Amino acid sequence: MKLLEERIVKDGQVRPGNILKVDAFLNHQLDVNLLDEIGKEFYRIYKDDGINKILTIEASGIAIACMTARYFNVPVVFAKKAKSRNLDGEVLTSTVHSFTYGKEYDITLAKKFLSPEDKVLILDDFMAVGKAMHGLLDVCQQAGACVGGIGIAIEKGFQSGGDSLRAAGYKLTSLAIIDGMDDDGTIHFRPQEEV
Amino acid sequence: MKLLEERIVKDGQVRPGNILKVDAFLNHQLDVNLLDEIGKEFYRIYKDDGINKILTIEASGIAIACMTARYFNVPVVFAKKAKSRNLDGEVLTSTVHSFTYGKEYDITLAKKFLSPEDKVLILDDFMAVGKAMHGLLDVCQQAGACVGGIGIAIEKGFQSGGDSLRAAGYKLTSLAIIDGMDDDGTIHFRPQEEV
Numbered sequence: 571m572k573l574l575e576e577r578i579v580k581d582g583q584v585r586p587g588n589i590l591k592v593d594a595f596l597n598h599q600l601d602v603n604l605l606d607e608i609g610k611e612f613y614r615i616y617k618d619d620g621i622n623k624i625l626t627i628e629a630s631g632i633a634i635a636c637m638t639a640r641y642f643n644v645p646v647v648f649a650k651k652a653k654s655r656n657l658d659g660e661v662l663t664s665t666v667h668s669f670t671y672g673k674e675y676d677i678t679l680a681k682k683f684l685s686p687e688d689k690v691l692i693l694d695d696f697m698a699v700g701k702a703m704h705g706l707l708d709v710c711q712q713a714g715a716c717v718g719g720i721g722i723a724i725e726k727g728f729q730s731g732g733d734s735l736r737a738a739g740y741k742l743t744s745l746a747i748i749d750g751m752d753d754d755g756t757i758h759f760r761p762q763e764e765v
Numbered sequence: 766m767k768l769l770e771e772r773i774v775k776d777g778q779v780r781p782g783n784i785l786k787v788d789a790f791l792n793h794q795l796d797v798n799l800l801d802e803i804g805k806e807f808y809r810i811y812k813d814d815g816i817n818k819i820l821t822i823e824a825s826g827i828a829i830a831c832m833t834a835r836y837f838n839v840p841v842v843f844a845k846k847a848k849s850r851n852l853d854g855e856v857l858t859s860t861v862h863s864f865t866y867g868k869e870y871d872i873t874l875a876k877k878f879l880s881p882e883d884k885v886l887i888l889d890d891f892m893a894v895g896k897a898m899h900g901l902l903d904v905c906q907q908a909g910a911c912v913g914g915i916g917i918a919i920e921k922g923f924q925s926g927g928d929s930l931r932a933a934g935y936k937l938t939s940l941a942i943i944d945g946m947d948d949d950g951t952i953h954f955r956p957q958e959e960v
Binding site for chain 1: 788789793794795796797798800801823824827828830831832834835838840841842843845874875877878
């Protein structure tokens with residue numbers, strides 16, 4: 571998605587350790603116009619796939635999920651990372667070994683919000699190694715929900731999470747795939763054919 | 766807001782300990798159409814207040830903030846609760862003593878995203894005692910940012926957070942104020958004049 575690639579070049583910052591900071595527009599400060607374009611794009615790609623629910627994980631996935639859900643006119647459900655005193659009853663849970671946070675954490679989702687009747691589009695802002703995504707896929711499997719597609723805004727192509735999911739047969743779309751980042755800040759995007 | 770009050774009655778659940786669960790439409794599963802109506806309503810109320818940024822806190826505030834920001838055509842910034850390996854540089858920080866989570870936690874916001882040039886509308890899904898809101902107000906004060914208004918979807922009127930902010934002079938709007946919840950699940954809304 572050219573608009574997103576251009577924004578990454580303009581406002582993204584490359585940091586040591588293969589970190590890409592996009593906090594100015596994607597996951598700390600949010601440009602809702604850009605997010606709306608992202609939502610429109612995910613809708614264009616997945617609108618004929620029978621999606622009845624958008625699934626994501628807190629917190630940075632929520633904005634993209636909501637903007638996308640507006641076009642689909644379906645609910646959003648987001649997996650929670652922190653255990654809250656308010657989370658009662660039956661929950662689906664999975665353990666994520668996060669690269670980004672350098673730690674392990676559990677994700678939870680109330681069982682009543684995901685069922686075999688659901689065909690979900692899973693969305694998130696970033697994919698690196700793909701551990702958070704595997705947690706979400708695990709939760710879908712536990713619920714018996716079908717995964718209609720996976721949509722990622724920015725994939726770190728050199729960290730194999732996306733490639734392995736594509737190889738596993740998922741309809742995965744990453745709007746920008748970064749195959750490398752140089753010390754001088756140059757970002758190398760993977761050329762993609764328009765879907 | 767009648768639409769929200771009706772939805773709370775229809776899909777909200779009263780639990781012991783003055784807990785109101787609205788997880789079916791507001792803060793675990795999200796009804797984006799309702800959220801859009803909420804955003805439209807906050808815009809109607811605050812559109813002449815010179816707002817140039819929406820401020821909220823992860824995670825449940827993000828959806829409301831984004832939907833509202835679309836109408837204002839301004840960015841959203843959300844305070845983070847968890848320390849991430851990615852959060853470098855200078856941050857504003859405040860400590861919140863949360864009723865909902867039964868614990869103390871820090872919130873952080875990168876300094877570059879809030880400045881004396883900003884006039885913010887602070888939004889969140891819930892207000893009980895108001896500790897999270899006080900954390901956000903503290904962060905605004907540290908940044909020198911002006912608070913143009915505070916918007917809350919659901920206020921627990923019997924937990925005084927809202928009343929004390931109104932008494933302090935903030936332009937606070939809660940779309941639904943709950944003054945009591947009975948054991949049989951009856952919810953008592955505070956009558957409000959339309960602003």
